[in-house]
Amino acid sequence: xxxxxxxxxxxxxxxxxxxxxxxxxxxxxxxxxxxxxxxxxxxxxxxxxxxxxxxxxxxxxxxxxxxxxxxxxxxxxxxxxxxxxxxxxxxxxxxxxxxxxxxxxxxxxxxxxxxxxxxxxxxxxxxxxxxxxxxxxxxxxxxxxxxxxxxxxxxxxxxxxxxxxxxxxxxxxxxxxxxxxxxxxxxxxxxxxxxxxxxxxxxxxxxxxxxxxxxxxxxxxxxxxxxxxxxxxxxxxxxxxxxxxxxxxxxxxxxxxxxxxxxxxxxxxxxxxxxxxxxxxxxxxxxxxxxxxxxxxxxxxxxxxxxxxxxxxxxxxxxxxxxxxxxxxxxxxxxxxxxxxxxxxxxxxxxxxxxxxxxxxxxxxxxxxxxxxxxxxxxxxxxxxxxxxxxxxxxxxxxxxxxxxxxxxxxxxxxxxxxxxxxxxxxxxxxxxxxxxxxxxxxxxxxxxxxxxxxxxxxxxxxxxxxxxxxxxxxxxxxx
Amino acid sequence: xxxxxxxxxxxxxxxxxxxxxxxxxxxxxxxxxxxxxxxxxxxxxxxxxxxxxxxxxxxxxxxxxxxxxxxxxxxxxxxxxxxxxxxxxxxxxxxxxxxxxxxxxxxxxxxxxxxxxxxxxxxxxxxxxxxxxxxxxxxxxxxxxxxxxxxxxxxxxxxxxxxxxxxxxxxxxxxxxxxxxxxxxxxxxxxxxxxxxxxxxxxxxxxxxxxxxxxxxxxxxxxxxxxxxxxxxxxxxxxxxxxxxxxxxxxxxxxxxxxxxxxxxxxxxxxxxxxxxxxxxxxxxxxxxxxxxxxxxxxxxxxxxxxxxxxxxxxxxxxxxxxxxxxxxxxxxxxxxxxxxxxxxxxxxxxxxxxxxxxxxxxxxxxxxxxxxxxxxxxxxxxxxxxxxxxxxxxxxxxxxxxxxxxxxxxxxxxxxxxxxxxxxxxxxxxxxxxxxxxxxxxxxxxxxxxxxxxxxxxxxxxxxxxxxxxxxxxxxxxxxxxxxxxxxx
Numbered sequence: 001x002x003x004x005x006x007x008x009x010x011x012x013x014x015x016x017x018x019x020x021x022x023x024x025x026x027x028x029x030x031x032x033x034x035x036x037x038x039x040x041x042x043x044x045x046x047x048x049x050x051x052x053x054x055x056x057x058x059x060x061x062x063x064x065x066x067x068x069x070x071x072x073x074x075x076x077x078x079x080x081x082x083x084x085x086x087x088x089x090x091x092x093x094x095x096x097x098x099x100x101x102x103x104x105x106x107x108x109x110x111x112x113x114x115x116x117x118x119x120x121x122x123x124x125x126x127x128x129x130x131x132x133x134x135x136x137x138x139x140x141x142x143x144x145x146x147x148x149x150x151x152x153x154x155x156x157x158x159x160x161x162x163x164x165x166x167x168x169x170x171x172x173x174x175x176x177x178x179x180x181x182x183x184x185x186x187x188x189x190x191x192x193x194x195x196x197x198x199x200x201x202x203x204x205x206x207x208x209x210x211x212x213x214x215x216x217x218x219x220x221x222x223x224x225x226x227x228x229x230x231x232x233x234x235x236x237x238x239x240x241x242x243x244x245x246x247x248x249x250x251x252x253x254x255x256x257x258x259x260x261x262x263x264x265x266x267x268x269x270x271x272x273x274x275x276x277x278x279x280x281x282x283x284x285x286x287x288x289x290x291x292x293x294x295x296x297x298x299x300x301x302x303x304x305x306x307x308x309x310x311x312x313x314x315x316x317x318x319x320x321x322x323x324x325x326x327x328x329x330x331x332x333x334x335x336x337x338x339x340x341x342x343x344x345x346x347x348x349x350x351x352x353x354x355x356x357x358x359x360x361x362x363x364x365x366x367x368x369x370x371x372x373x374x375x376x377x378x379x380x381x382x383x384x385x386x387x388x389x390x391x392x393x394x395x396x397x398x399x400x401x402x403x404x405x406x407x408x409x410x411x412x413x414x415x416x417x418x419x420x421x422x423x424x425x426x427x428x429x430x431x432x433x434x435x436x437x438x439x440x441x442x443x444x445x446x447x448x449x450x451x452x453x454x455x456x457x458x459x460x461x462x463x464x465x466x467x468x469x470x471x472x473x474x475x476x477x478x479x480x
Numbered sequence: 481x482x483x484x485x486x487x488x489x490x491x492x493x494x495x496x497x498x499x500x501x502x503x504x505x506x507x508x509x510x511x512x513x514x515x516x517x518x519x520x521x522x523x524x525x526x527x528x529x530x531x532x533x534x535x536x537x538x539x540x541x542x543x544x545x546x547x548x549x550x551x552x553x554x555x556x557x558x559x560x561x562x563x564x565x566x567x568x569x570x571x572x573x574x575x576x577x578x579x580x581x582x583x584x585x586x587x588x589x590x591x592x593x594x595x596x597x598x599x600x601x602x603x604x605x606x607x608x609x610x611x612x613x614x615x616x617x618x619x620x621x622x623x624x625x626x627x628x629x630x631x632x633x634x635x636x637x638x639x640x641x642x643x644x645x646x647x648x649x650x651x652x653x654x655x656x657x658x659x660x661x662x663x664x665x666x667x668x669x670x671x672x673x674x675x676x677x678x679x680x681x682x683x684x685x686x687x688x689x690x691x692x693x694x695x696x697x698x699x700x701x702x703x704x705x706x707x708x709x710x711x712x713x714x715x716x717x718x719x720x721x722x723x724x725x726x727x728x729x730x731x732x733x734x735x736x737x738x739x740x741x742x743x744x745x746x747x748x749x750x751x752x753x754x755x756x757x758x759x760x761x762x763x764x765x766x767x768x769x770x771x772x773x774x775x776x777x778x779x780x781x782x783x784x785x786x787x788x789x790x791x792x793x794x795x796x797x798x799x800x801x802x803x804x805x806x807x808x809x810x811x812x813x814x815x816x817x818x819x820x821x822x823x824x825x826x827x828x829x830x831x832x833x834x835x836x837x838x839x840x841x842x843x844x845x846x847x848x849x850x851x852x853x854x855x856x857x858x859x860x861x862x863x864x865x866x867x868x869x870x871x872x873x874x875x876x877x878x879x880x881x882x883x884x885x886x887x888x889x890x891x892x893x894x895x896x897x898x899x900x901x902x903x904x905x906x907x908x909x910x911x912x913x914x915x916x917x918x919x920x921x922x923x924x925x926x927x928x929x930x931x932x933x934x935x936x937x938x939x940x941x942x943x944x945x946x947x948x949x950x951x952x953x954x955x956x957x958x959x960x961x962x963x964x965x966x967x968x969x970x
Contacts (some may be wrong), residue, residue: 039579043800045567045680046559046581048713078796080843082820089799147804276843278852281685281793284714 003205003240006213007171007232008127008163011178012156012198013188014134015058021133021155022049022092029194033148041153043087048282053291055155058187059099059131060288061295062157065185065302068103068129070292075285076131080276084145085135087152095277098130099288105161106304110326111176113229116169124174127160157187163202163213168232175199175225177303177326184300184328192224199228205239205249214239215249219263221256231256235263306331314344320352329366336373346380354394358401370404371397379407386467392416419465422474425458428466429474432457443479451475486511487641488968491550491698494644498543498550505538505549509595512551515968516596516642523966524617525627525637527556528564529596537593545591547705552587553643555634556597557604557680558689560584563594567680568602568612568630571801571808571827581678582713583647583689583706590705598633598646602829603798604654604682606630607901610892611831619662620964622928625885628658628901631692635662638692641968645693645702651682652786653880653905655690656917660880660933663919663964665699665950666692668905670940671912672717675710681797683790684715686909695960696918696951700724703943719941727944728951733768735949737936738873740776743904750883752923756932757879760920760953764877767952772873776865779907781858783899786906788842788855795839801827834895863911870939875946878904880917880933884925904935914938918950919959929962 017027023040039047063070077095106123136152138145159178165171179197182190190197199222204214219235222228239249251269256262301309303325310321310331324334334351338344355376359369379397382388388396388411399410419425432454433440443450451472458471481489481497486508489497497503503511513531520526534551543549554560557567559577561584566572584594601611609617609632617632619625620640627636631648635658638646648655650668659666667690674689681687691702707721739761744754765771803809803823810822828836842851869876882903891898908915920934934953938946954960963969 042805044578044806045557045565045572045575045800046577046676046678048677050712050714080796080799082799082802084802084804084816087800087805088796089802090796274845276795276840276845276848278792278796278843278848281683282681282714 002208003243004208005166005236006163006204006206007165007167008202009161009165009171009174010200010202011159011161011175013159013182013190014196015055015155015157016186016188017052017054017058017155019052020153021052021055021131022153025153027154028150031150033146034150036150037152041087042149043089049092049280051283051286052155055131056099056286056288056291057295057298058155059129059157060292061185061298062159062182062187063100063103063129064292064295064299065181066100066103066105066126066129068100068126070100070288071097072289073097073285073287074099076280076283077277078280079132081273083135084147085138085152087136087149091132091135092280092283093132094130097285098128099286100129102126103129105174105178105181107170107173107177108303108307108322108326110323111173111180112169113172113226122170124170125162125164127162129157129159132156132158163204168229168236171201171232172225172229175228179225180303180326180328184302185298186300195223201228201232201235203232203235203239205236205243207243214243215251217249217251218253219256220253220266223258227256227258230261231263234261238263310334314338314348316345316348320348323352324348327366333366333369333373337376339377341377341380343380343384346384347376350376350380350397354397358398362401370402371400375400375406382407382411386420386469387411388416389468416465419462420467420470422470425462425466425470425474428458428461429471429478432461433475433478440479483507483511483514485968487515487644488963489644490694491547491644491701492695494550495547498548501543505541505543505593506535508549509534509538509551509593512595512642519640519966520642522618522623523620523636523640523642524615525598525633525640525642526553526596527566527568527599527614527633530563531595533562534593534595541591541593543591546701547587548591549593550591550644551593551595552702553596553598553634553637553646554584554594555600555631555646555648557600557649558583558647559678559680560594560597563597565597565680566614567604568600568614569801569828569832570613571803571824573613573808575807577678579678582675582710584678586706586708587647592705596637596643598631598637598648600633601630601654602832603680603794604630604649604651604687605794605831605835607653607657607898608886608891609633609658610888611829613829616888619885620966621663621930622885623966625887625930626661628661628881628885630654630658632658634692635659635664635666638662638664638694639964640966641963645691645698647689647691647702647706649679649682650688650690650905650909651686651790652902652909655692656880656905656915656933656935657901659692659917660919660935661885661931663931663959663962664692664694665696665919665954665960666690666917667699667703667943667947668908668915669703669707669943670717670914671909672715673707673719673914673941673943675708675713675716677710677712681793683793684797685793686786686790688909696916696947696954697725697728699916700728700947700951703947707943717941722944724944724947728948730948730952731768732764732949732952735768735875736770736772736873737764737949738772738774738869738876740774740779740869740876740878742776742779743878748882748900748903749879750923752884752925753879753882753932756921756923757877757934760934761877763956764949764953767956769949774869774872774876776862776869776907778858778861778865782862782907782910783903785855785858785862786902786910787838787899788851789859789910791835791839792843792852793839795836795843798828798832798836803827831895859910862907866907866911866913866939874938874942875949876937878935878937880904880935884923884930884932908937913940914943914946916946916950918954920953920957921959922962
């Protein structure tokens, strides 16, 4: 391709706070219309905003997790435009002194879509992170419109990247990586389908030979990470196509239709708002030093560090460590299961293969998995000690996954424990050698394959319960 | 004490009668009701009064509280739960407040009874109360003249003995200017001294609630009741609130008061006013005050600075009046744009529109730096002027207004001339300091006596000092004893 894509994302994140940004109303979804409202979040005459410090802390925590520079002094501004969902017809946001600047989000290879692989160890540089209030939600009925102000005034963090994402796959990986970090820090549940994470994309395309960016086109309304990827792919195609035909692109805002799989024009540059930002005189500037000190202890171990530790501490492969470390819940499960285990690598294998596929087949997540971590450790221990075979373990696992029973319980009730009692096995081996003099003689004469036949006979005699490895050893000793 | 004489009392006098059980809170409300029904049709101080609610409160009020049983009139942009709160605007003609402003809550916990909502310039924009969407308020000294504004109803109510005291708001002089024109005492507290929660915002960095009263002592009582930090207003100051009325009588011999030379020159100053202020300065000197001439070099830019900042903030503050959630809305609009333009076009008055447009303009991209950003810089320079001055003096004295109360319609055609009424007052709002207006004489015009106000400015949180000076001046003069022709004391 002779064109370079420059993509910048503006990600809005709903913060996990108990109350709204500037009033005491609860942040709770699924409540009846306008149940969580008060004079402040309804914009009644005389109401004044009061800062939610937990929202400030969560934003600063995000800044620390993403390696941002934290502003020592930050302030809030009014962004003015008329919109029925906006109670005051201005939004309290941050203009020129955001809480956090710069920083970056590292992309890990497993964050890329499963049908794509991206550059390893790339990170997307950020421009800023700021805090603002969310707007209400309109519901359009046949002849009227209703507005639910429950969401109005809830804290919303905006993360703005530099335009240094260069493909739809990278955008996908960015969102997936960011989401993991936000969840890990307890900042947000970051579920895009629930609107907890919303994303606008700025896309421009330029010929490889030119240095300056092309016309910035904004896309709105994607409601899943794969939607973002599809919208970007469509939009890049469209822009390149137009440029190739010699047409000129103009700055505009476009929407995304998931059903039709295409973007459409919403407004052109001419109708862009003049937001007339100015400092909100109702709020005092925020000094961040003590808040940052409070929040430092809340910075969790991030995927990159966790991955390195897993390799070191559990002797698992870098690849397995990456997969486990990138999913907070999976990592937690692995660490509980691996605790005190002799072969953590085996545990990792069981989680990443059998458990993952069983979960996806059952459409479940690790959090509602019927097998507790200790039970998985027990299962691996049973294999390790030879009490069950690898093949038997698969059946035991399936039973555990379905019933929630412990490994030991399944083995007992199914009666599939391996026979490893040497005295009993010796007796069986003697019987088989006596009954099959020819194969025994053949083995003695150097025909190694005869041992398989004899082992098979012992297994038959034990109704499949004998430990085959042990049987082989006994037979070999006896036929020396 | 006969019911007809009751409304003529000061708050201090009324408290005495209530505490001794000479009169009951109910009798006070009834006496005031009779007087209001009798006189307010002429004055027009009130927009709405709920006597039943007041009587109900009178039944259970504790008269031993600092303001126990004292009815207080409230400017109609301050929210009183269950009462109309029109802000003098058509767009809120039927709006009822669902909650109490912090100042109202504080008055209630001091035992006061909020009684009646007073007329005002629409959204506090004006200096004559002529911009009310509902009616004119007349000056009790001459009913052909304005009471000043924007808190004209609150000032006229006190001057005409239709209230014992009242609350107004002062964004550029809206308490001090009508206090001067109606011959009563009006205080603009330090920015942040009194909570703005529940007070409909005009210009958030300038607005401050202030009391009107017949005497400095009454004014001090009200100020102590409403002041203090409020968790619901982040801009309130955490300083303790003294009982200002307890510490009023002090010797002024070591007090230094500055006279800014910029305030006594120029043709804008009315001759009656100049004469009265000069006499007042001499009177202060005779009380032992040392008078110091000083300069506030940037004050000539105060009006321009004020009208940029105030209108910018107002353009955002008033955006919420869109008819979507409450208030009047245009019927049968075809789309949201028409809904906005017609609702606001029909609901807001000319002066409000003028200021919203002005404020929108000064914040617009391409103009922000030339206007809003520059105004903030000049605001800092003016702040510096006052900081320098207060290193040399304890207070600054000036006229409250350049002119006496004018006749209805006299200035309506010329908004700029109307804006000049704030020339001595709005620097206090820009710098956040406190100021008080106290009666200092009369102009004899067309066989009428028209009051003149003396302004005393104090540094931030120095309310006690300006109240002391104002009190000493008041006690040394007889101006406060001369009552308006339409008062109960004549």
